Amino acid sequence: MAGSSHGHTPAAWTGVIIAFIGFCVSGAFMVLANPLGFWAGMVIVVIGGIVGMAMRAAGMGAKKPEHKDLAEVIAAKTA
Known part of the structure; x- marks a missing residue:
């Protein structure tokens, strides 16, 4: 996959970074036992x-x- 630049685009990086932030928010609110914050992260x-x-x-x-x-x-x- 490295030879095909799979995932090495601005679209991929931006989408993954935003999703990672969402997972962090959800994880934090899961630990804090706050369902509304968890779903906001999702x-x-x-x-x-x-x-x-x-x-x-x-x-x-x-x-x-x-x-x-x-x-x-x-x-x-x-050939």
């Missing part, structure tokens, strides 16, 4: 996913690779 997690998808749609995500014909790939490897 909302932040969902917002992180939405922001990541919106940024990907805006062109800040990874470009989809072009798929080659399987016969061309096999011919290139055997």
Whole structure:
């Protein structure tokens, strides 16, 4: 995966950072026994996913690779 830059985009980093903050908020409120704060953190997690998808749609995500014909790939490897 490292060769394909999987996850190394502004959309991925932003979505994951927002989701991580949401998990931290939820975890803190879980320890404090506050259900409302816990669910607020879960909302932040969902917002992180939405922001990541919106940024990907805006062109800040990874470009989809072009798929080659399987016969061309096999011919290139055997040549």
